[in-house]
């Protein structure tokens with residue numbers, strides 16, 4: 001997948017949801033790069049910000065987009081900061 005197709009897929013994913021892509025394009029570009037590198041290495045679009053333990057079970061939890069509404073960064077964000085996924089790819093609208 002090329003970077004622009006991935007960005008579009010993520011934008012589509014945010015439709016009708018209470019989150020959007022981070023408006024910081026450079027930050028999103030950095031995450032796109034990391035996810036696509038992981039796809040090349042591991043054949044899965046794995047989160048670039050979290051550590052694998054090598055098990056398939058854990059890998060499945062790390063496929064982007066993940067179930068990020070369980071992350072502390074979404075449930076209890078630092079005061080003054082937006083609710084977001086762990087990597088800050090998706091942020092609260």
Ligand code: SF4
Pocket residue numbers: 031046047048049062063064065066067068085086087088089090
């Ligand atoms: S934390 Fe964000 S970037 Fe990482 S997998 Fe989840 S949604 Fe994707």
